[in-house]
Amino acid sequence: MKPDRLADGVYRVAAQIGNRDLFEGIWPIPDGVMLNSYVIKGGNKRVLIDLVKDWDGALDAVDQQLESLSLGAGNLDYIIINHMEPDHTGAMAKIVAKYPDVQILCSDKAVSLIKHFYKIEKNVRAVKDGETLDLGGKTLQFFMTPNIHWPETMMTFLVEDGILFSCDAFGSFGRYDACFDDEQSEESLVHLASETERYYANIVSSFSSFVIRGIAKLDGLDIKVVAPSHGVVWRSEPKKIIDWYKRLATYMQGPREKEVAVIWSSMYGNTQALLSSIVEGIKSEGLPVHVLQVPQTHESFVLEKVWRSEGLVIGMPTYEYKMFPPMYHVLDILERSHVTGRKTLRFGSFGWSGGAQKQFDEFSTAMKLDCKGVIEYQGSPTDEDKKKAYELAKAMAKEIKG
Numbered sequence: 001m002k003p004d005r006l007a008d009g010v011y012r013v014a015a016q017i018g019n020r021d022l023f024e025g026i027w028p029i030p031d032g033v034m035l036n037s038y039v040i041k042g043g044n045k046r047v048l049i050d051l052v053k054d055w056d057g058a059l060d061a062v063d064q065q066l067e068s069l070s071l072g073a074g075n076l077d078y079i080i081i082n083h084m085e086p087d088h089t090g091a092m093a094k095i096v097a098k099y100p101d102v103q104i105l106c107s108d109k110a111v112s113l114i115k116h117f118y119k120i121e122k123n124v125r126a127v128k129d130g131e132t133l134d135l136g137g138k139t140l141q142f143f144m145t146p147n148i149h150w151p152e153t154m155m156t157f158l159v160e161d162g163i164l165f166s167c168d169a170f171g172s173f174g175r176y177d178a179c180f181d182d183e184q185s186e187e188s189l190v191h192l193a194s195e196t197e198r199y200y201a202n203i204v205s206s207f208s209s210f211v212i213r214g215i216a217k218l219d220g221l222d223i224k225v226v227a228p229s230h231g232v233v234w235r236s237e238p239k240k241i242i243d244w245y246k247r248l249a250t251y252m253q254g255p256r257e258k259e260v261a262v263i264w265s266s267m268y269g270n271t272q273a274l275l276s277s278i279v280e281g282i283k284s285e286g287l288p289v290h291v292l293q294v295p296q297t298h299e300s301f302v303l304e305k306v307w308r309s310e311g312l313v314i315g316m317p318t319y320e321y322k323m324f325p326p327m328y329h330v331l332d333i334l335e336r337s338h339v340t341g342r343k344t345l346r347f348g349s350f351g352w353s354g355g356a357q358k359q360f361d362e363f364s365t366a367m368k369l370d371c372k373g374v375i376e377y378q379g380s381p382t383d384e385d386k387k388k389a390y391e392l393a394k395a396m397a398k399e400i401k402g
Contacts, residue, residue: 003065004179004233006225008159009041009138012233013065015058016175023087023173027202027300032175033196035087036229037062038165039069040158043136045077049156049165050229053090063098064100073098080132080140081106083153084113088229092118105133107144130272132159145169145214147209155218162224168203169214170241172196182236192232194304196241199230200248201307202300205337207329208249215246241322251307251340258400259288260311263302265295265327270349270380271317277386278313281393285401287311295326298335306334310400312342312369314360315395321355322350331363338370343396347375347389354378372396 003011015035035058038049048071052058066072076099081089088152092114096102101123106114108126115121127133129144139159146167148151149164155359156165172194178184184192226234226241234241251257259280266272277382282289290305306312316327323331346360357376364371373392377385 001061003039003069006038006163006227006233006235007158009154010158010161010163010225011039011065011069012179013037013039013062014179015052015056015061017058019365021056024203028298029173031173031191032201033155033173034175034230034232036227036231036233039066039071040135040138040140041069042134042138044062044242045135046071046075047078047080047135047140047354048076048095049080050082050088050167051079051091051095052297053087054094055087055090055391057082059091064085074101075099076102078101078102079104080156080165081110081114082156082165083108083150083229084117085150085168086117088167089114089117092120096120098291101325105142107152107154109146113152127154144218145210145215147207147210148214149204149210155214157221157223162222163227164218164223164225164238165223165227167229169211169228170226170231170234170245171199171203171228173199174231176232179233181232181241184232196231196244197248197308198300198304200245200336201303203249205252205303205307205339206222208252208338211245211249215242215249218242248307252340254310254341256310256342257308258292258402259305259309260313260397260400261290261291261292261302261305261309262313262315263294263306263327263330264313264315265293265317266315267317267319271315271347273349274347274375274381274386274389275315277389278315278393281390282311282313282397284394285397287397287401294330299330302330303337304331305340306339306342307337310343312339312344314344314346315348316356317348318350320355321353323356328359335363335367342367342369343400344369344371345373345375345392345396346371347378349377349381351378372399
């Protein structure tokens with residue numbers, strides 16, 4: 001890859017990560033992910049904003065781009081660390097060895113993390129909220145935005161060019177050959193939309209209240225470009241991605257989209273036998289339905305659809321007196337991600353004994369679900385069970401539709 005020019009003296013140096021690994025060791029990235037770092041050449045100072053992990057050739061890719069910008073060994077004044085997670089700092093020790101006199105600027109809480117993660121204490125300095133740094137014709141300003149999505153997180157704003165370096169905020173999964181939002185094809189934009197929402201649901205959703213606070217803190221800035229550490233750079237519609245994240249953050253408390261996510265699993269087809277009645281009942285009210293089977297569908301994609309949907313239907317059988325294990329795992333992920341308050345139905349079969357409902361009730365209480373009904377039956381469903389399922393699903397959809 002070659003550096004991408006964002007403005008005079010401002011460049012993205014990026015690496016495209018493939019799909020063989022899981023992001024954070026849990027989330028699949030079937031279309032890979034971008035690792036974006038940024039270079040600023042001021043009148044008398046040179047800066048690298050955020051780093052990379054030595055992952056899938058990322059360090060070599062960034063090194064080559066730095067060399068092409070005449071940032072060889074020793075030719076760097078500052079490294080700005082917005083966020084300490086290893087996908088943005090994993091190669092720190094190697095990069096600092098290349099620039100032994102470089103000054104590392106970060107939030108106060110990041111100082112100790114740099115020490116504990118990378119054993120680096122020399123030339124590390126905490127910056128204050130609102131503090132500025134003069135690079136000679138270009139000015140950086142730092143804003144503390146904790147818990148988007150670690151406590152030490154901050155953002156860096158390039159005043160003269162209106163560029164916000166936001167690290168994990170406003171990011172997306174996926175690899176993109178073109179740097180900017182306005183360079184994407186229609187097909188790429190569709191893919192970007194899905195991977196932006198999945199990234200938010202998987203990585204950021206638990207911290208939605210902090211997202212809203214962080215965005216409010218940026219209100220007074222004249223943001224012309226949003227440059228995250230994953231995904232594309234937003235230059236034609238910087239407000240679009242900010243407003244998009246704000247909307248995604250509001251899904252925690254609501255309102256959410258008038259859609260229903262139906263998450264189901266079945267051992268021998270008896271729970272599945274009620275699925276069509278549920279789906280038809282929802283569709284009869286004209287609501288979009290996302291139907292996802294587990295464990296065949298990874299929880300990453302389940303969470304994406306559940307996060308945006310006002311309605312949630314859980315279908316699973318009893319397994320040895322408890323919930324079907326794959327569904328238990330999915331609900332655990334949903335609870336950890338602060339999925340709360342959805343209008344909910346639950347259906348499922350049991351063999352010699354029930355028991356799944358008791359465990360589901362515990363999740364329902366913890367997640368503050370607004371449960372609209374349960375259809376549980378021994379063996380296969382009767383026609384009466386199917387009619388009840390249709391009517392309950394229809395009623396819930398009608399309530400969501402308003």
